[in-house]
Amino acid sequence: MKWYKKLSYGVLATVFAISLTACASGGNDSGNGGNGGNGGGNTAAGGGNAPAGDTKKVTIEYWHTYSDQEEKVLTEEIKPLFEKENPGIELKLTRMPYEGLKEQVIAGVAGDAAPDLMRMDIIWVPEFAKMGALADVSKLDGFEELKGSVFEAPLATNAYEGGYYGVPLNTNTKIAIYNKAVLDEIGVTKAPETMDELVAAAKLAVEKGKPGGIGIGGANVWAASPYFWSLGGQLTNEDYTKAEGYLNSPASVKALETIVQWNKDGLVTPTILGGEPGSWDGMKNNDYLMIDDGPWFYSILMNEADSTFKPMEQTVRGLIPAGEGGSRSVVGGENLVTFANSKNKEAAWTFMKWMLGEEPQKIMSKVGMIPTNKNAANDPAFLDTPYIAEYVKQLETALPRTPIPQYGEMETIVNLAFEKAVRGELAPKAALDEAAKNIEAILNP
Numbered sequence: 171m172k173w174y175k176k177l178s179y180g181v182l183a184t185v186f187a188i189s190l191t192a193c194a195s196g197g198n199d200s201g202n203g204g205n206g207g208n209g210g211g212n213t214a215a216g217g218g219n220a221p222a223g224d225t226k227k228v229t230i231e232y233w234h235t236y237s238d239q240e241e242k243v244l245t246e247e248i249k250p251l252f253e254k255e256n257p258g259i260e261l262k263l264t265r266m267p268y269e270g271l272k273e274q275v276i277a278g279v280a281g282d283a284a285p286d287l288m289r290m291d292i293i294w295v296p297e298f299a300k301m302g303a304l305a306d307v308s309k310l311d312g313f314e315e316l317k318g319s320v321f322e323a324p325l326a327t328n329a330y331e332g333g334y335y336g337v338p339l340n341t342n343t344k345i346a347i348y349n350k351a352v353l354d355e356i357g358v359t360k361a362p363e364t365m366d367e368l369v370a371a372a373k374l375a376v377e378k379g380k381p382g383g384i385g386i387g388g389a390n391v392w393a394a395s396p397y398f399w400s401l402g403g404q405l406t407n408e409d410y411t412k413a414e415g416y417l418n419s420p421a422s423v424k425a426l427e428t429i430v431q432w433n434k435d436g437l438v439t440p441t442i443l444g445g446e447p448g449s450w451d452g453m454k455n456n457d458y459l460m461i462d463d464g465p466w467f468y469s470i471l472m473n474e475a476d477s478t479f480k481p482m483e484q485t486v487r488g489l490i491p492a493g494e495g496g497s498r499s500v501v502g503g504e505n506l507v508t509f510a511n512s513k514n515k516e517a518a519w520t521f522m523k524w525m526l527g528e529e530p531q532k533i534m535s536k537v538g539m540i541p542t543n544k545n546a547a548n549d550p551a552f553l554d555t556p557y558i559a560e561y562v563k564q565l566e567t568a569l570p571r572t573p574i575p576q577y578g579e580m581e582t583i584v585n586l587a588f589e590k591a592v593r594g595e596l597a598p599k600a601a602l603d604e605a606a607k608n609i610e611a612i613l614n615p
Contacts, residue, residue, distance in 0.1 A: 361488025
């Protein structure tokens with residue numbers, strides 16, 4: 171009897187409670203709240219096509235969270251193209267609301283009613299893999315070829331105990347965005363490339379009366395990790411099994427001490443502790459030298475009909491300035507998974523491989539999705555899209571949030587440590603020592 175058949179009501183209730191906690195701590199911070207998508211022109215036979223002379227089709231159900239515009243492309247372009255190239259498979263599309271989705275998936279898996287495919291938040295995958303809900307696609311035909319065609323960091327968000335329980339459907343990251351008027355005012359002619367250059371520019375901005383120059387959007391993993399990582403900090407070891415000696419290493423302590431000192435010196439915008447103006451308002455009002463944000467900063471603001479702020483003309487884009495750890499940012503996006511209890515795994519895998527090939531990836535990129543397929547992401551036509559090139563470049567060195575089932579708990583612990591240090595409630599070393607000890611307890615109970 172499979173695991174989901176044996177789930178007691180008590181265990182299911184516990185899983186629900188854990189899921190709600192995870193959603194509250196990090197659920198929809200995949201960047202733009204769940205927008206994204208990708209594709210692929212690989213029509214590789216991986217199963218799913220009906221045998222010759224057999225007209226019966228296999229129907230695979232796909233739960234997704236695309237927006238109106240994205241769903242239109244999915245329905246009118248992706249679905250017919252896939253079915254034309256794979257005549258033995260019919261794709262049934264079901265759009266799901268993000269709110270409460272995690273609980274619906276858990277219930278579907280427990281009741282043997284999950285779909286064949288799902289567009290899943292990247293930070294959910296290891297948790298569902300640990301539950302036994304997802305199929306390990308690394309064992310399927312064609313995975314190694316697919317693995318070599320996509321960006322490493324988005325793929326890593328599917329890793330669990332030596333396998334891969336999904337593929338990176340669409341991705342995003344954050345880059346440094348500078349206010350051109352403030353740059354002109356302080357006499358800086360290009361985006362800072364190093365942390366030292368950023369600090370120097372921030373000091374000039376503060377001297378001009380600006381409320382901080384380094385736009386860290388919060389004392390939490392999503393907001394602060396690009397700076398923490400670029401300054402040389404780490405959350406865990408490379409295989410995500412140990413926090414002590416890494417989160418509280420001398421390099422990590424120094425990285426957090428640097429951020430705390432920036433804040434004490436007035437070089438960080440008030441957004442680090444939830445102060446006003448918010449990041450976008452600070453840019454619109456020419457208050458902030460810089461912020462970091464995802465591609466939605468441009469796609470949304472460029473379409474605000476009543477706004478006088480013109481992001482393409484009034485900002486300068488750059489990579490996260492490099493420090494001891496290089497130029498690092500954080501990966502967001504969604505993964506494409508198939509469930510362990512799917513009755514149509516071969517057909518589902520055929521679609522997954524196809525969806526990550528160049529052609530479907532390019533199709534979805536027309537609505538602002540950043541492809542995970544490297545060839546599609548570096549296609550000249552896509553890179554000609556205003557503002558995109560810097561995001562694709564940043565993805566080469568961006569890092570995933572720790573892909574472990576306990577990520578929700580871990581994130582809460584790290585967020586608290588960062589905030590205590592920034593608020594001056596604990597010294598950075600003490601905050602990271604405490605956090606590392608607490609995370610070690612959940613990683614190695």
